[in-house]
Amino acid sequence: MELAMDTLHATEINIIKYLQDNFMSFQDWFVFVSFAADLRNTFFFFFPIWFHLCESVGIKLIWVAVIGDWLNLVFKWILFGQRPYWWVHETSFYGNFSAPVIQQFPVTCETGPGSPSGHAMGSSSVYYVMACAVFSLLIQNQTHFKSRCQRWILWAVFWGVQINVCLSRVFVAAHFPHQVIAGVISGILVAEIFNHVQSIYKASLRTYIYTTCFLFFFALGFYLILKAVDVDLLWTMEKAKRWCAKPEWIHIETTPFAGLIRNLGIFLGLGLALNSQMYKESCQGKQGGVVTFRLSCIMSSLLIIHIFDSFEIPTQEESLYYFLSFCKSIAVPLTAVSLVPYSVSQVLKYQDKKMV
Numbered sequence: 204m205e206l207a208m209d210t211l212h213a214t215e216i217n218i219i220k221y222l223q224d225n226f227m228s229f230q231d232w233f234v235f236v237s238f239a240a241d242l243r244n245t246f247f248f249f250f251p252i253w254f255h256l257c258e259s260v261g262i263k264l265i266w267v268a269v270i271g272d273w274l275n276l277v278f279k280w281i282l283f284g285q286r287p288y289w290w291v292h293e294t295s296f297y298g299n300f301s302a303p304v305i306q307q308f309p310v311t312c313e314t315g316p317g318s319p320s321g322h323a324m325g326s327s328s329v330y331y332v333m334a335c336a337v338f339s340l341l342i343q344n345q346t347h348f349k350s351r352c353q354r355w356i357l358w359a360v361f362w363g364v365q366i367n368v369c370l371s372r373v374f375v376a377a378h379f380p381h382q383v384i385a386g387v388i389s390g391i392l393v394a395e396i397f398n399h400v401q402s403i404y405k406a407s408l409r410t411y412i413y414t415t416c417f418l419f420f421f422a423l424g425f426y427l428i429l430k431a432v433d434v435d436l437l438w439t440m441e442k443a444k445r446w447c448a449k450p451e452w453i454h455i456e457t458t459p460f461a462g463l464i465r466n467l468g469i470f471l472g473l474g475l476a477l478n479s480q481m482y483k484e485s486c487q488g489k490q491g492g493v494v495t496f497r498l499s500c501i502m503s504s505l506l507i508i509h510i511f512d513s514f515e516i517p518t519q520e521e522s523l524y525y526f527l528s529f530c531k532s533i534a535v536p537l538t539a540v541s542l543v544p545y546s547v548s549q550v551l552k553y554q555d556k557k558m559v
Contacts, residue, residue: 209296212285215379219287220303222374229374230308236371237310242268242325242462246469246532247512249329251504251539253336255497259404260336262473264329265536266403269470271328271393273418275321276459278389280425280436284318287376289446308375312447315459316439320378323386324393326368331394334361411474415467422463455518464525468532475533476540485544499547504539511538 226233245268254261288311291302315321334357341353369383378386397403426436437459447453455461476482511534516527 209294211381212287212290212294212379213296215373215381216287216291216303216305218380219305219373219376222370223306223376226374233371233374234308234310236367237322237375237377240322240326240368240371242272242321242329243465245325245329246535247508248505249333250536251508252501253333254539255500255504255544257336257340260332262404262477263332263397265469265473266400267328267332267394267397268325269418269466270397271390272321272325272462272466273422274393275319275324275386275389276315276422276463277425278319279316279321279459280429282316282318283438284316284382285379286313286317286439286442287379288312289442292446293442305376307448307452309452311375311377312443312449312452312454312457313377314440314443314453314457315462317378318382318385319389320369320372320383320386321462322372323365323368323378323383324390327365327387327390328394329390330361330364331391332397334358335394335398406474406477408474408478411471411478415471415474418470419463419467422460455521455524460525461528464529465532468529469535472533472536473540476536479537479541481541481545485541485548496544496547496551499551500539500544503547504543507538507543508535511535 245264250261250264253264287305288307291305294302313321338354338357341350341357365387369380369387372378372383373380429436440458443453444450456465511531516524516531518524
């Protein structure tokens with residue numbers, strides 16, 4: 204089994220080497236795609252837009268992204284996937300021959316296991332949800348031929364994005380090709396499952412709290428149980444620190460628990476926001492309201508969240524970082540779902556009174 208995996212890895216290292224040798228002129232593009240495909244952009248960019256365009260799509264984006272990334276973490280801990288940028292230095296597969304030299308980039312040095320790819324899984328699940336939402340809007344009052352053409356174009360764009368994400372993660376040597384393929388398939392499956400789950404749109408605050416606790420304690424318990432039997436699920440940290448070309452390319456945000464804490468903060472924040480009085484007085488029942496209200500909410504949410512996100516959390520103390528990251532994540536949906544819409548609705552009401 205080990206020899207088979209080494210053979211597969213060596214073959215895929217040649218693919219990485221080929222991409223780097225022949226497409227280095229696309230370096231900036233691939234680095235940008237890796238950055239853009241990070242799941243945090245779903246929370247800080249796509250969610251505020253979609254929630255105020257179509258509330259159900261915004262809610263589904265959070266559920267799919269959080270549950271999908273949690274499953275990705277569990278899969279990574281089970282599969283113990285290698286990453287190209289350290290495997291090529293540690294393997295004995297090449298024997299007396301020199302191993303291929305592959306380059307690293309600022310987005311290369313992820314610190315968790317490699318399989319399946321989190322970027323590919325997150326991107327495919329999130330874009331699948333958005334593609335289905337766009338298609339459902341386009342087919343209204345359209346002829347069969349026109350809707351079929353639009354569907355082909357839409358899914359061509361979807362697969363174009365996924366191919367670029369996969370090529371990007373392979374090019375920067377963060378993943379082997381089979382890992383990004385597994386990520387895309389897993390992400391689509393998660394998104395498709397949630398297409399048939401209707402209870403998430405009416406979930407109570409208790410459901411959000413219980414789900415948050417379950418996801419956290421399951422992951423923590425899984426980690427502690429295996430650590431008790433001398434299986435360290437953070438075995439990749441040492442490899443990342445040892446083989447990353449530049450220490451500053453290693454970020455605490457890429458550690459397994461950092462992503463988990465961030466996602467759970469977003470998830471709990473959504474539950475708090477949807478069950479807040481401000482949301483009930485401003486957003487609830489107004490999704491079909493005037494365009495001014497929607498656009499004002501979108502623009503204000505994006506601006507405030509961007510300003511809020513610009514404040515960096517100190518990383519010197521790990522426990523403090525996790526706590527502040529959790530609080531910061533909670534604030535994102537609270538801002539987009541309750542605080543901003545409530546403020547906008549109050550401003551619009553005040554303007555209406557002045558006009559009267």
